[in-house]
Amino acid sequence: MKYLKTLLAAGAMSLASLPAFAQQDITWWDFLSGGDGVRMKALIERFNEEHPDIKINATTLEWGVPYYTKVRTSVAVGQGPDVMTYHLSRMPLGLEENVLDVISDDDLATAGLSKDDFFPAAIAAASDAEGNLHAVPFDIHSIVLYINKSYFKGSRFLDDEGNLTGIESLADFEEALALAKENGSETPVSYATADDGSTYRVFFTLLKQQGGELITDGEVLAGDNLDKAANAIEIMTNWHKQGWQPEQAEYPASVALFTSGKSAFHMNGVWEVPTLVDMSSKGTLGFDWGAVQIPTLLGTTATWADSHAFAIPTGKEMSPEKRAAVMTAIGWMEKNSISWASAGHIPAYKPVATSDEFGQMEPNATYSSLADTAVYDPRSPIAGVASPVYDATINIISPAMHGYLEPAQAAQQVKDELQSKIQ
Amino acid sequence: MAMITNRRREVAVAMTLIAPFVLTFVLVFLYPTIRMIELSFTDAPLIGTGEWVGLANFKRLLTDNLFYTSLKNNGYFVLLTVVPTTALALAIAMMITRLKGPLQALILALFFLPYILPVSVVTQIWTWMLDFQFGVLQPVFAFFTGKPVPVFKNPYWVMPTVATVTIWWTNGFNVLLFIAGLRNISSDYYEAAALDGATRWQLFTKVTWPLLWPVTALVLTLQLILQLKIFDQIYLLSSGGPFNSSYVLLLMVYREAFQLNHGGYASAIALVLFVLIVVVSVLQFQLLRAGGNKQ
Numbered sequence: 196m197k198y199l200k201t202l203l204a205a206g207a208m209s210l211a212s213l214p215a216f217a218q219q220d221i222t223w224w225d226f227l228s229g230g231d232g233v234r235m236k237a238l239i240e241r242f243n244e245e246h247p248d249i250k251i252n253a254t255t256l257e258w259g260v261p262y263y264t265k266v267r268t269s270v271a272v273g274q275g276p277d278v279m280t281y282h283l284s285r286m287p288l289g290l291e292e293n294v295l296d297v298i299s300d301d302d303l304a305t306a307g308l309s310k311d312d313f314f315p316a317a318i319a320a321a322s323d324a325e326g327n328l329h330a331v332p333f334d335i336h337s338i339v340l341y342i343n344k345s346y347f348k349g350s351r352f353l354d355d356e357g358n359l360t361g362i363e364s365l366a367d368f369e370e371a372l373a374l375a376k377e378n379g380s381e382t383p384v385s386y387a388t389a390d391d392g393s394t395y396r397v398f399f400t401l402l403k404q405q406g407g408e409l410i411t412d413g414e415v416l417a418g419d420n421l422d423k424a425a426n427a428i429e430i431m432t433n434w435h436k437q438g439w440q441p442e443q444a445e446y447p448a449s450v451a452l453f454t455s456g457k458s459a460f461h462m463n464g465v466w467e468v469p470t471l472v473d474m475s476s477k478g479t480l481g482f483d484w485g486a487v488q489i490p491t492l493l494g495t496t497a498t499w500a501d502s503h504a505f506a507i508p509t510g511k512e513m514s515p516e517k518r519a520a521v522m523t524a525i526g527w528m529e530k531n532s533i534s535w536a537s538a539g540h541i542p543a544y545k546p547v548a549t550s551d552e553f554g555q556m557e558p559n560a561t562y563s564s565l566a567d568t569a570v571y572d573p574r575s576p577i578a579g580v581a582s583p584v585y586d587a588t589i590n591i592i593s594p595a596m597h598g599y600l601e602p603a604q605a606a607q608q609v610k611d612e613l614q615s616k617i618q
Numbered sequence: 619m620a621m622i623t624n625r626r627r628e629v630a631v632a633m634t635l636i637a638p639f640v641l642t643f644v645l646v647f648l649y650p651t652i653r654m655i656e657l658s659f660t661d662a663p664l665i666g667t668g669e670w671v672g673l674a675n676f677k678r679l680l681t682d683n684l685f686y687t688s689l690k691n692n693g694y695f696v697l698l699t700v701v702p703t704t705a706l707a708l709a710i711a712m713m714i715t716r717l718k719g720p721l722q723a724l725i726l727a728l729f730f731l732p733y734i735l736p737v738s739v740v741t742q743i744w745t746w747m748l749d750f751q752f753g754v755l756q757p758v759f760a761f762f763t764g765k766p767v768p769v770f771k772n773p774y775w776v777m778p779t780v781a782t783v784t785i786w787w788t789n790g791f792n793v794l795l796f797i798a799g800l801r802n803i804s805s806d807y808y809e810a811a812a813l814d815g816a817t818r819w820q821l822f823t824k825v826t827w828p829l830l831w832p833v834t835a836l837v838l839t840l841q842l843i844l845q846l847k848i849f850d851q852i853y854l855l856s857s858g859g860p861f862n863s864s865y866v867l868l869l870m871v872y873r874e875a876f877q878l879n880h881g882g883y884a885s886a887i888a889l890v891l892f893v894l895i896v897v898v899s900v901l902q903f904q905l906l907r908a909g910g911n912k913q
Contacts, residue, residue, distance in 0.1 A: 264876045271665035292663065292879055389750075389771060443750045443768040576878070583877065586857070594771055594860030608861070615682065616878065 219520035221251045224266070225280040226258040227503075230469040234538045242527055249520045259581040263288075266508070270294040275508035278521045281330050283320040283502040284572040284579030291576050295329040296507040305519050306331075306526025308544075317502050317543045320571050330504035331525050332543035334535060337500035337569050338396045339562050340490065341453060341461035341471065344483040346375040346383075357483065362490040365430065372439045375459030382441040384434060385458035387449040388596070391589035392580075394431075396499045397462055398592055400489055401427035403497035403570045409584070410573040415613040416606065425606035431596040442597065456482055462489065468539030468558065486558040488565040500569030501580070502543060541566050575617070583616045651892075658885035664875050668882050675886035685887070688867045691777065695848050695866065698781035700841045704834065706785065707792030712826075714793065715800050726797070730790035740787045741854040745770075748779070770856045773863040780851050780864060787851075788844070792837050799833030800826070835906035839899055846895050867891045 227235045232255060239251050254276075256262045263285065269275045271294075281289060289295045303309055310318050310328065317332035340359075347353045352371050354360040362368050375383035387393035402409065407423035409416065416424050434440040441452055453461035454474060461467075465486075474480040489498045505525045507513075513521075528535075532542040533552055541563050542548040554560055572578040587609050595605035658675055662668030679685050714726055732740065747755050748769050756766040769779040807825045816824065849868035852858060858865035867887060875884035 260877060267879070268665060288879070389768070443771055448751060581877070583873075586859075586873070586877075589857060590859035591861060594773065597768075597771065599773060599860060612684075612862075615684065 217248070217516075219249045219517050221249060221278060221517070221521055221524060222276040223251045223253040223278050223524075224262075224276040225253065225255055226262040227255060227280065228258065229466070230538050231466055234469075234535060238528060238531060238534055241531070242524060246523070246527075249523060251524060263581060267292050267294055270508040270510060273510050273512075275511060277507070277511065277513065277517065278524065279506055279508065280333075281504050281506040282580045283317065283330065283332060283504050285581075286320060286329065286579075287574050288576040288579065288582070289506070290323050290329065294508055296509045296511070298328045298331060298507065302518070302522050303328075303331075306522040306529070308526050308529060312529075312545055313543050314545065314548075314566060316569070316571070317504075320502065320574075321504055330506040331529070333503045333505060333528065333532065334540035334543050335500055335502050335566050335569060336465050336540045337498045337565055338400065338462055338464055339486045339488060339498075339565070341463065341467070342485045342487065343380075343453065343456060343459050343461075344485060345456070346378045346380050346459040347371070350374055357485075359485060359487055359490075362492075365492040368490060368492050369437075369439075372434070372437070372459070376437075376439065378459075380459040381457040382444075382452055383439045383458060384460040384462060385441050385444065385449045385452040386462040387444050387446040388435070388440055389443040389589075389593060390446045390449070391585040391593070393446060393449065393463065394593050394596075395585055395588040396464070397431065398424075398427050398588060399499045399570075399572070400497060401430055401493060403499070404491065404493035404495050406495050408573070410575045410578065410613075413575075413617055415617070416610040421606055421610060424609065425603045428592055428595055428602035428605050431592075432598070432602055435596050435598065454480065465539030465541070465559075465562070469537065486562055488562045496568045497570045498565045498568065500565070500571060502571075503540075504543075577613060577616045583613060587612050654885045655889060657882055658889045660882045662881040662885075663879045664881040664884075666881075671882070675883050676890075678883065679886055679890065684862065684865060684870060685867075687862050688865050688870050691862075691864060692846060692848065692866050694777055695781060696842060696845050698778060699784055699845045700838060702781075703785045703789055703792060703841055704837050707789050707837065708796050708830075708834070710789070711793045711796030711800060715797060726793070729793050732787050733790035735787070737787070737850040738854060740783065741851060744783045745855065771860055773860050776856050776860070776864045780848075780855055783855070784845070784848070784851055792841070795833055795837055796830070799830045803829045831906075835903065838906060839903045842902055843895055843899050846891070846898070 223239070225232075225235060236253070239253050243250055256265060266275065266279060266281075275294070281295070286295075300309070308331070313332050314335070317335065318328070321330040321332050322328050342359050344353060344357055344359075347359075350371075351361050352359060352374070362371060372383040386397055399409065402420075402424055405423040405426065407420045407427075409420070409424075411417050411420070431440070435442065441449060441458075444452065449461070450463065450467060450470065452458045453463075454470065468486060471480065471484055471486075475484060505528070507518075507521060529542075529544040530547070532544050532547045533550070533556075536542050536547070536553055536556060536559055539559065541559065542553065547553055548563070548566075553563075572582075572584070577583045591600070591605050591608050591612065594600065595602060600608070657668075659670060659672060660668035661671045661674070710729060714722060714729070717725060735743075747753050750756065750766055750768040750771075753766075759765075759767045759769075767775055769775045803826065807829070808821060811821055811825055847868060848866050849872065852864050852866055852869055853872070856864045858869050868891065871884045871887045871891070874880045874887065
């Protein structure tokens with residue numbers, strides 16, 4: 196009897212509470228795997244727990260061309276997600292394809308955000324020519340220089356506190372590489388020399404450090420930029436010839452070379468920070484490590500960077516309630532982006548990026564200054580993640596630096612190939 | 619009168635029987651093909667409609683260096699695969715037919731096994747075996763050339779290696795066709811020839827080869843069509859590099875359509891490839907038939 200009563204009461208209660216529980220289901224797509232994926236899944240779980248009226252159903256798709264192809268085709272037929280992650284370097288092509296809805300100031304207000312909460316460079320990268328916002332920046336991620344300090348003990352490259360110092364030019368850096376080689380480092384600077392993204396990021400950083408431009412007014416490597424590109428390839432070729440960088444290293448191998456202690460330096464994205472933090476705290480790393488902004492090797496301080504952002508696809512007939520739920524989710528993610536920062540990223544949301552908590556987060560705080568001099572990919576439909584620029588890197592720059600083509604010819608070939616892609 | 623009614627009925631029955639095929643054919647082949655031809659004269663993006671631009675896409679194609687590079691690579695790949703795989707399949711088939719019973723079935727199954735694998739598995743296997751740092755085949759390369767070879771990153775090695783992988787993968791089917799062809803040749807011919815004192819070589823050149831010619835011509839034509847359509851292995855193993863030395867026409871179609879959003883231009887390239895395959899394969903089949911008749 197008592198049981199029956201409870202059952203009846205429960206039934207009545209669930210009936211009564213139905214209108215209040217008009218739960219909004221949000222379809223969410225992202226391309227985040229590895230350490231990024233783990234952290235994003237944790238964030239989504241927390242969001243769902245804190246918001247009984249909103250439920251994010253997340254799907255992780257494959258990074259790169261597969262992801263963006265699926266986004267475009269599904270959005271075109273109105274079957275896109277309610278919210279998706281998007282690279283800001285991919286914005287020009289996204290705008291050309293017309294897959295990104297405008298995010299109005301009212302939308303931002305719903306999320307409890309405003310444009311002033313973000314770094315201006317990120318907002319500019321997320322906007323179209325008329326200044327309409329098409330995505331909400333989430334982070335800034337760039338490449339950094341990881342260091343294995345054990346190779347530099349007692350040398351001029353470590354200061355009293357054990358921090359990297361004294362690298363102010365290419366000559367300094369190469370001196371450090373030679374020293375590390377002498378001290379037994381197999382490949383003093385490891386990066387994924389057989390991988391498009393990794394090689395491109397190093398190349399683009401070296402190009403920008405000479406004040407060079409990849410694309411200006413629809414022209415690829417115009418004027419003396421061609422020589423600067425050739426010089427960048429020349430530098431990378433020399434690292435290969437000297438045996439300083441690994442030969443034909445795929446991405447996982449390049450990371451393993453560093454974590455196993457064979458490389459004194461490692462140039463890679465901030466997203467590998469969690470790998471090293473975890474190994475270091477478990478005591479499996481076996482050396483003292485650090486991560487700093489890429490030193491100024493060629494006169495100008497610059498580092499390749501990109502941003503993850505949230506975007507709403509066009510052509511979705513979304514109820515105002517659902518849109519509000521989507522914006523609530525985006526706003527919540529921004530305000531909790533300190534968890535995301537633990538994946539190495541720099542939050543794009545200034546209140547978190549300038550918070551004390553982030554200021555004390557290491558090694559992020561050491562390299563977060565790079566946000567001021569970070570350079571995004573050129574704004575062009577042929578640049579950005581999974582673009583012809585990435586293809587040209589694996590097709591031309593990577594084999595050239597392995598000795599299959601002269602740097603000057605390689606730069607010319609990059610120019611010709613990319614120019615032909617601009618219609 | 620009754621005659622005519624019956625004929626009509628027969629036509630009706632025949633129509634009903636072929637209707638499912640015709641409908642499917644029109645829906646999934648004819649209609650998309652017509653749409654593709656239409657698209658190739660527009661500047662349409664991947665999805666949606668575009669403006670009519672006449673022959674602009676084709677004019678652009680004629681000035682696109684990558685098109686000529688791709689065309690050349692397609693040709694090179696055909697040279698590397700079509701005749702070698704046919705010759706190899708014939709040799710294997712002749713050896714297998716000499717075997718008897720379960721052993722024959724076993725060996726045939728072994729040769730056929732790679733063919734049932736999906737392309738991604740095939741390329742994964744070979745990527746591992748040929749891995750620059752850890753590949754089990756690298757010591758072999760090191761023995762002959764003095765150092766390991768990054769086969770998919772070397773402009774001279776890439777196409778022959780992709781061709782080798784392709785032959786390994788698809789050869790089993792050709793072997794099967796040849797075995798069927800060989801079994802069709804009556805043993806009477808061989809007995810008669812042997813009685814007249816024909817040597818092994820004569821048996822092959824005067825009996826086997828001419829009688830097998832229709833199958834050989836078929837295999838050559840099927841291979842030509844298949845290898846002109848090369849895409850998956852290139853996409854998965856070398857992405858067209860290095861220096862475009864493995865860039866092929868279908869990769870160009872894929873990149874233009876799915877990466878650069880140029881539906882119209884991609885259709886134009888696809889149309890050219892389609893016409894090329896039709897012309898070349900019809901030409902080849904006719905030539906081979908003529909060659910066969912002479913014998």
